[in-house]
Amino acid sequence: MRVLVVYESMYGQTGAVAERIALGLTRIHTTVLTTVPRATADEVARADALVVGAPTHHHGLSTSESRQVAAVVAEQGLTPLDMRADPLVPGIREWLTTLAPPDGCRAVAFDTRVDGPTILTGRAVHEIDKGLAGAGALIVAAPESFLVHMDSTLVAGEGDRAEAWGLTLGATLSALEE
Numbered sequence: 001m002r003v004l005v006v007y008e009s010m011y012g013q014t015g016a017v018a019e020r021i022a023l024g025l026t027r028i029h030t031t032v033l034t035t036v037p038r039a040t041a042d043e044v045a046r047a048d049a050l051v052v053g054a055p056t057h058h059h060g061l062s063t064s065e066s067r068q069v070a071a072v073v074a075e076q077g078l079t080p081l082d083m084r085a086d087p088l089v090p091g092i093r094e095w096l097t098t099l100a101p102p103d104g105c106r107a108v109a110f111d112t113r114v115d116g117p118t119i120l121t122g123r124a125v126h127e128i129d130k131g132l133a134g135a136g137a138l139i140v141a142a143p144e145s146f147l148v149h150m151d152s153t154l155v156a157g158e159g160d161r162a163e164a165w166g167l168t169l170g171a172t173l174s175a176l177e178e
């Protein structure tokens with residue numbers, strides 16, 4: 001299977017998680033890791049499965065406004081992390097509205113969010129799942145959240161958990177092929 005891992009990341013933490021998920025997947029499948037502006041319609045058309053991830057902003061997917069707030073947060077030193085993306089470039093929310101996966105394309109969502117009860121933090125994965133299903137992709141596994149601290153740095157051990165999740169997901173995708 002050819003799996004396309006697509007992510008959005010303001011400070012690089014969702015990107016780090018996506019890299020480890022791709023590492024797990026790549027042990028079983030041909031895996032392509034890409035950021036949302038680079039995930040073109042041609043790339044999507046070649047995918048048998050999509051694994052899509054984003055940071056949680058204001059309980060859901062980022063918006064143009066929240067991405068600009070992220071830049072201010074970094075400028076003001078409220079996180080030790082630097083901005084890794086242009087806040088004016090569209091994110092997963094916008095990408096999902098134009099998504100046209102090939103027939104039978106499988107899909108799974110992940111996000112990063114603050115470590116705490118989801119009633120307080122929200123999760124971006126619900127909107128990702130909705131967008132993927134709305135575009136016609138088949139959701140084949142439960143979405144997963146990977147945790148950050150209040151300052152947006154990744155919680156210790158989450159990278160390893162992401163790689164293990166990627167490997168399990170790879171096996172799930174293989175079982176669906178049989």
Ligand SMILES: Cc1cc2nc3c(=O)[nH]c(=O)nc-3n(C[C@H](O)[C@H](O)[C@H](O)COP(=O)(O)O)c2cc1C
Nearest residue numbers: 009010011012013014055057058059112113114121
């Ligand atoms: C504007 C803004 C709003 C945020 N809102 C939430 C939120 O509602 N819930 C949450 O768990 N985390 C929230 N966060 C923290 C992000 O989840 C965190 O910055 C992200 O996981 C880091 O990933 P990234 O480095 O890939 O951007 C917010 C961060 C920013 C900048």
